[in-house]
Amino acid sequence: MSVHEHKKLLEELGVDVERHAKMMEMGYEGYKNQFMSQTNRPKAMEYFDWFMSEVQGQRIAEINELRKNKKPAIGAFCIFVPEEIIVGAGGACFGLCGGSPATIADAETELPRNICPLIKSAYGFKLQKTCAYTQSADFIYGETTCEAKKKTWELLNKHHPVKVMNIPHMKREKDLKMWKEELSEFKEHMEEITKKPLTFEEMKNGVKIVNEKRFALQRLDRLRSMNGSDVIPISAKDALFITQISFLDDPIRFTQKLNDLCDELEQRVKENNSVYKKETPRLMVLGTPFALPNWKLHTAVETSGGAIVNEESCIGHRYYKDNVDIDEIKDEDSLMEKLLQKYSSVDCACFTPNTPRIDKILQMYKDRKLDGVIYYSLSFCHTYNVEAKLVTDALEKEGIPALVIESDYSPEDAGQIKTRVEAFLESINFKKMKKN
Ligand code: SF4
Numbered sequence: 001m002s003v004h005e006h007k008k009l010l011e012e013l014g015v016d017v018e019r020h021a022k023m024m025e026m027g028y029e030g031y032k033n034q035f036m037s038q039t040n041r042p043k044a045m046e047y048f049d050w051f052m053s054e055v056q057g058q059r060i061a062e063i064n065e066l067r068k069n070k071k072p073a074i075g076a077f078c079i080f081v082p083e084e085i086i087v088g089a090g091g092a093c094f095g096l097c098g099g100s101p102a103t104i105a106d107a108e109t110e111l112p113r114n115i116c117p118l119i120k121s122a123y124g125f126k127l128q129k130t131c132a133y134t135q136s137a138d139f140i141y142g143e144t145t146c147e148a149k150k151k152t153w154e155l156l157n158k159h160h161p162v163k164v165m166n167i168p169h170m171k172r173e174k175d176l177k178m179w180k181e182e183l184s185e186f187k188e189h190m191e192e193i194t195k196k197p198l199t200f201e202e203m204k205n206g207v208k209i210v211n212e213k214r215f216a217l218q219r220l221d222r223l224r225s226m227n228g229s230d231v232i233p234i235s236a237k238d239a240l241f242i243t244q245i246s247f248l249d250d251p252i253r254f255t256q257k258l259n260d261l262c263d264e265l266e267q268r269v270k271e272n273n274s275v276y277k278k279e280t281p282r283l284m285v286l287g288t289p290f291a292l293p294n295w296k297l298h299t300a301v302e303t304s305g306g307a308i309v310n311e312e313s314c315i316g317h318r319y320y321k322d323n324v325d326i327d328e329i330k331d332e333d334s335l336m337e338k339l340l341q342k343y344s345s346v347d348c349a350c351f352t353p354n355t356p357r358i359d360k361i362l363q364m365y366k367d368r369k370l371d372g373v374i375y376y377s378l379s380f381c382h383t384y385n386v387e388a389k390l391v392t393d394a395l396e397k398e399g400i401p402a403l404v405i406e407s408d409y410s411p412e413d414a415g416q417i418k419t420r421v422e423a424f425l426e427s428i429n430f431k432k433m434k435k436n
């Protein structure tokens with residue numbers, strides 16, 4: 001593992017190098033077992049395997065090279081943080097470690113036990129100093145999407161600089177006006193780091209780069225779930241992992257490598273080369289994001305004879321579904337307006353009302369010719385857990401098979417989840433048999 005090669009840099013960043021190296025070794029072993037052992041993998045997955053081996057090594061060195069040149073390095077927990085502005089300033093926007101159970105006990109020394117595992121895991125990484133991304137961040141950018149997060153920022157700020165973006169919980173005109181002001185303030189915070197004004201052309205360039213990344217992710221999504229045949233050319237785990245690292249990698253390199261992979265997947269579709277057996281039930285997962293390395297549900301489904309072909313999650317469709325339309329814009333104000341349009345189209349459960357999310361789910365179900373959905377949410381995530389009732393009522397009305405799973409990051413319920421997924425898949429297979 002190349003983290004050893006970057007020991008000096010990691011020490012300078014204040015990383016607890018020994019503990020970090022142990023965690024990385026375990027994480028990489030888990031990746032090798034779960035990902036690299038898969039058969040019939042696309043060849044272009046080699047790049048993503050390489051990235052995993054360098055996730056806390058080479059990529060950290062790249063980010064810190066940017067910092068040396070006074071470019072911003074911003075850690076985020078939410079897709080409302082406008083990465084276009086950071087990329088436009090020549091910097092790096094990255095998701096922080098927060099999908100592991102290994103740091104939760106440390107976090108519980110300062111945070112209550114009954115808040116969501118994502119927040120606790122991320123907070124624990126900061127206390128342990130075992131995430132080189134967190135240690136590399138000029139600021140952590142928080143937002144006010146849920147109660148647990150907005151209070152956690154006040155505590156986290158005692159350990160690392162945190163700035164907070166005020167995201168409204170409704171989308172009325174007055175709420176959107178405030179949100180646009182937040183975007184302008186965000187830009188000013190980037191200028192504080194670069195110590196120079198961020199120009200309209202630079203911001204436009206940032207939008208173009210991130211649009212290209214989203215186009216590539218949309219292409220992968222179509223190839224997985226809407227290619228017009230029943231061929232699924234890539235496993236759900238691989239597709240999830242690619243989306244997870246879209247929050248970490250250099251956006252230009254990532255886009256190029258993902259487009260290379262999509263070329264190969266297109267060829268596989270032409271050749272009828274599927275990684276799943278014919279008639280494998282096609283599922284969509286709905287709900288809270290799957291922070292790296294949370295692969296528990298995908299593993300349960302794949303080892304039970306099902307295929308997940310899409311994630312309606314922020315590590316998934318909600319992240320890349322909309323691009324920022326900048327073709328006709330002439331000034332900064334209209335650029336901010338377009339950014340606002342894009343971000344306010346995100347149908348996070350923090351909004352009320354949030355009916356566009358339900359409409360989108362029903363449409364996705366039809367477009368992707370699915371057999372069922374799994375509503376997945378993290379324990380103590382009140383917004384997604386409460387919204388589950390509204391979503392599952394709508395699914396029931398349409399006769400769509402649905403399974404609701406609430407879980408955390410511990411491995412303890414993996415067996416129970418697998419049993420429930422198996423029973424769900426059996427009932428789907430039975431229905432399909434009766435229909436034919
Ligand atoms: S689910 Fe909501 S709060 Fe969480 S990352 Fe997505 S937009 Fe942000």
Ligand code: SF4
Binds near residue numbers: 145148289380
């Ligand atoms: S998973 Fe839910 S509770 Fe946890 S940070 Fe996201 S919105 Fe908040």
